[in-house]
Amino acid sequence: MLKPFLHFLITIIFMLYRNGVSLETDTINSTLVLKDSDTINSSDKQFTLGFFSPNGTTNRYLGIWYYVSPSSVTWVANRDHPLNDTSGTVSISSKNIVLMNGNREIIWSSNVSSSIQMNTTAQLLNSGNLVLKVTSSGSILWESHNHPVDSFLPTMRVSHNPRTNEKLGLNSWRSFQDPGHGNFTSGVYSAGVPQIYIWDKGVPRWRSGPWNGQVFTGVTNMYTVYVNGFSMATGEDGTVYFSRSFQDKFLSRNFLDSDGFLVEALWDGVQKDWNVTWTAPRDQCDYYNKCGPFSLCYSKDRPICSCLRGYEPMNTLEWGSGNWSSGCVRRTKLQCERGNNATDKNKEDGFSRLTFVKVPDFMHWSSGVENECRGLCLRNCSCLAYAYDAGIGCMFWSGTLIDVQKFNGDAGADFYVRIAYSELDKEDHKVVVIVSAIAGSFVASVCLILSWWACKRRDKRVTTYEEWVKGLSDSSETVPSDLPWYSFEVLANATNNFNVANKLGMGGFGPVYKGKLANGKEVAVKRLSAASGQGLEEFMNEVVLISKLQHRNLVRLLGCCVEKGEKMLIYEYLHNRSLDAYLFDRTQDVLDWKKRFNIIEAIGRGLLYLHRDSRLRIIHRDLKPSNILLDEDWIPKISDFGMARIFGGNQDQANTRRVVGT
Incomplete structure (x- = not known):
């Protein structure tokens, strides 16, 4: 009995x-x-201090990480001087925290200089801050929060002194396997109104827009109720400090990754993983000065870059080819720049207003009320634009307007660009022409609509399920008798009256909403857009097709609705959304090779069924990642058969009547 016990103890x-x-x-x-x-x-x-090897390497580092997630390292002592074995030790020596290798050589030290004899201890606080303090008094001599690496932790402060230009901020790892000093840094810059920047080797890569006392005006979806804990303060020496106090009930992680992205993530205690809630830069327009000077970047436009009103491309050929780096130049001189002999010297410059804008960099500001800003800018010939924020005051720009970005309405301010009065006259004339054209088109449209109504007035409108089925019965296809029909009222209640909060996405023929029926069953409701000119045929096609198809890798149709001029399809709800959400979003790194292989294989099985094994031989014609849905077990299901085409049993080709597919 003793030997087994000793063996167990040794193990x-x-x-x-x-x-x-x-x-x-x-x-x-x-x-x-x-x-x-x-x-x-x-x-x-909350936090752990110890030795670690990053991502399977053999190098050893002294670091701090989240207790629940050992791979999420927040601070590294010897980031540029790794140990090559496991002989490292940490101790208190000569009042300092000292890291030594097996040869008793000092690899890293807190490096506190003091001639006073004292006893010190090192303590890991609940904020993830490692502090060296005097044992008797508790006064802090050194702390890791004053030597940040890539993580922005609670109670930590990043800072900038505009007088000395001294900065304290984050620095990325060199790579995901090397915690050494990387190319990217991030911190606050307070020359003027404070902003947060990401720099790539000292060159701006992204900026937050100015701080107004509650939020950064150039960060989307940033509301005070959401960002509770952010604060900006100024010290007696002029140093500006930025910090954040996290709510205890949330375990939140903010860091600058090795690719130069600021990332915020929340810990999911159920999945035991981090859920990324925000990144910057988030799209092409988020990159600093993407379109060059005097231009506007809007990610929803094609192309994304355009000149500000009153300006034109500096190099038309480059601009047309998609090279916007040279930006734009003013088309017409401002009135104050023209000679005293000008016949229209008494004319006053005007302003073009842009809404929901991340205002340009290099602003200067003055306190004042909103209606004073315009006059202050007009009286200064070098003032090119102005904006107002209640938390900042009047903001002005001179010299160059760079890094101007437009948002969808979830951030930004009203921005006023100064232009010559003659540009205003051109715009007014343009408006008259546009209004006249619209009025003429409206009259013509009314006439056409009345003519169409006169021709179609005797036709009976299909508004009910029974009438629609009768219409189908006259065609070559038939509707399955067991296909459930849902009323418009039931679907409106299930989707909270098609509330935008329940919107899952936008398909080719209309939006898709998440719904919950009275029995608790979750469904996806595809609502055919009234603006779709192709809708009825594709709607009927999809109902007939998919109701006849039964395969685990095809999305299941649960029913339909034809009522009050609406046409809707009701599908099973798949919790993991569409495949494109994981393939094209770098923050959704959940598809390992095993999952990817299983998805590829399953899609192949679904296509094989459509092409060969189903009662109908079907070509999908619009297969793409957004049409591959994933259930909670990551089983893929092919969806959206609105463009599918049926082949006869002996056909190998057929003609289409319209351009379809991707």
Whole structure:
């Protein structure tokens, strides 16, 4: 009996040595030596201090990480000086925290200089801050929060002194396997109105827009109720500090990754993983000065870059080819720039208003009320634009307007660009021409509509399910008798009256909403857009086709609705959305190779069924990642058969009447 027990005990000791021992303390004192296999935890077990090797490498580093997620390292001591074995130790020596290798050589130290003899201890706080303090008084001599790496932790402060240009901010890892100093930095810059920047080797890569006391005006979906805890303060020496206090009930992570993206993520205790809630830059227009000077970037436009009103491309050929780096130049001089002999010298410059704009960089500001800003800008010939924010005051720009971005209505301010009065006259004339054209088109349209109505007035409108089925019965296809019909009222209640909060996406023929029926069943409701000119035929086609198809890799049609001029399809709801959400969003890194292979294989099985094994031989014609839906087990299902075409049993080709597909 003794030998098995000894064998068991030796095994346990070996496992503890190999996996590391968590010491029951949050403090390192003069009598405690932290070995490579040891760790200490903060008192609330939010953070851990110990040795780690990043992403499977053999190099050893002393670092701090989240207790629940050992791979999420927040601070590294010896980031540019890795240990090549497991002989490293951490101790208190000569009042400092000291990291030594097996040869007793100092690899890293807190490097506090003091001639006073004192006893010190190192403690890992609940904020993830490692502090060196005097044992007797508790005064802090050194803290890791004053030497940040890539993570922005609670109670940490990033700062900038505009007088000395001294900065304290984040620095990315060199790569995901190397925590050494990388190319990207991020922090606050306070020359003027404070902003947050990402720099690539010192060159701006992204900026937040100005801080108005509550939010950064150039960050989308940033509301005070959401960003509770952000604050900006100024010290006696003029240093501006930016910090954040997180709510205790949320475990949140903010960091600058090795690719130069600021990332915010929340810990999912059920999935045991981080859910990314925000990144910057988020799209092409988020990149600093994407379109060059005096231009506007809007990600919804094609092309995304356009000149501000009153300006034109500096290089037309480059601009037309998609190279916008040279930007735009003013088309007509401002009145104050023209000679005194000009016949229209008494004319006054005007302003072109843009809404929901991330205002340009290099602003200067003055306190004042909103109606004073315009006059102040007009009286200064070098003033090219102005904006107003209640938390900032009047903002003005001179010299160059760069990094101007338009949003969809979830951020930004009203921005006024100064233009010559003659440009206003051109615009007014253009408006008259446009209004006249619209009026003429409206009259013609009314006449055409009245003519169409006169021709069609005797036709009976299909408004009910029974009438629609009768119409189908006259065609070559038939509707399955067991296909459920849902009333418009039932679907309106299920989707909260088609509330935008329940909108899952926009398909080729209309929006898709998530709904919950009275029995608790979740469904996806595809609502045919009234503006779709192709809708009725495709709607009937999809109902007839997909109701006859039964395969685990095809989305299941649960019913339809034809009522009050509406045409809707009701599908099973698939929790993991569409495949494109994971393929093209770099923050959704959940598809390992095994999942990808299974998805590829399953899509192939679904297509094989459509092409060969189903009662109808069907070519989908619009197969793309957004039409591949994923259930909770990551089983893919092919959807959206509105463009599918049926082949006869002996056909190998057929003609179409319209251009379809992607």
